[in-house]
Amino acid sequence: MEPDRIRGVLPLVPVLVALGDTEHVTAAAERLGMPQPNVSRAIRTLEQRLGVALVEREGRGIRLTAAARTLLPAFRRAIELIEDGVGAVTGAASSTVSLAFQTSLGERFIPEVVSTVRRDRPDLRFELHQGARSLLIEQLHAGRVAMALVVDTPAIGGDIEVVPLFEQPLVALLPDDHPLARRASVSVPEIAEWPIVTLARGFGLRDSLDALFARSERTPRIAFEGEDLITVRGLVTAGLGLAVVPEQPVVPAGCVSVPIRSRLASRRMCAVTAAGESRPAVLLVRDAVVRVAHERRIWAEG
Incomplete structure (x- = not known):
């Protein structure tokens, strides 16, 4: 980009970033401490100087274009x-x-x-x-x-x-009175016979669980999907099911951790x-x- 064009873009960089963070012209204006019409005018000027559309109308609001989302990380x-x-x-x-x-x-x-x-x-x-x-x-x-x-x-x-x-081994977390609790290790097929307490899809631990079961051609019997491991560990202690979790230095009271016999039992x-x-x-x-x-x-x- 030519120096003159860069100089024309630089003052407008904070406006697009504020709009990207809020996706709302009024909120962006409040963040920048400037009148709302000035934000709209700045975005139109930036579009002209770049030669690309940055926002599109969506109902009463606006939506960032693919070009705007491509620019945002660099800005x-x-x-x-x-x-x-x-x-x-x-x-x-x-x-x-x-x-x-x-x-x-x-x-x-x-x-x-x-x-x-x-x-x-x-x-x-x-x-x-x-x-x-x-x-x-x-x-x-x-x-x-x-x-x-x-x-x-x-x-x-x-x-x-x-x-x-670092690598984290994955282990089976079980209530201390569970039939598998006294095993030296357990296999994925053995775990698959019991209800599983885990995190929801999108969490890294759930990805690890699904990959572990898929390799063994098993489907986990999900008893509960949560959003934090404190809840998962608490429900294991209560006996709702077992969990596949990273090895930890301190095992929750009322639980035991047992190694899993699988080369995929790590992350x-x-x-x-x-x-x-x-x-x-x-x-x-x-x-x-x-x-x-x-x-x-x-x-x-x-």
């Missing part, structure tokens, strides 16, 4: 790079890293990462997102987060960079960023994530 990175540069010369605490992680990492691993980073960079701020793996990958591709800590599978897709972190956690990610703050956090995973061996508890 968000541009703003963060500028913030990092300003912070570097002014000493302002302007660096913010948006980090997404699967729910199973929230109890121990993420707190350790945050503590590690803050010891070296107390000025760095985190914007944390927790949820289902599929949602986190979607946020990464859309540029809403700079890094996602998720189970590594080919389904991640896209122009990304994957850094392996690899990884850190995922956009390919070519170069923002210093993001790279610093990624280095801390790798350090915690490889040196301290602080695993998730679920």
Whole structure:
């Protein structure tokens, strides 16, 4: 793009980012502290300078076009790079890293990462997102987060960079009075004979469960689908069913964990960023994530 065209686009970058975050002209205007007509006018100007449509009417509102969604990750990175540069010369605490992680990492691993980073960079701020793996990958591709800590599978897709972190064995979590509780290990066919308590589709652990059963040509008998492992573990303790979960250092009271005889009974956690990610703050956090995973061996508890 010619320099004159770039100069014409740069002042309008925050407007498209605000609109992408809110998908509502009024909300974007409030965030930017400018009148609503000015937001609409800025988007029309950006469309003219780029030569592409960025919004479409949808009922009484608007919808971002495919071109706008393609631009958003680059526009968000541009703003963060500028913030990092300003912070570097002014000493302002302007660096913010948006980090997404699967729910199973929230109890121990993420707190350790945050503590590690803050010891070296107390000025760095985190914007944390927790949820289902599929949602986190979607946020990464859309540029809403700079890094996602998720189970590594080919389904991640896209122009990304994957850094392996650690392997987690999967075990069967059973009530301590369950008929399989005294086994040295169990097979997937044996597990398949009992009701399963698990997470809903879209969560990384559910993907691991489905892959494990598919390899054995079995279908899990789902007794409950939840959204957090605390609930899953509680329902196992209550005897609703058994669960397939990552091995954990402390087994919940009233439960036992039994190894699963399958080479697929494990999952690899990884850190995922956009390919070519170069923002210093993001790279610093990624280095801390790798350090915690490889040196301290602080695993998730679920």
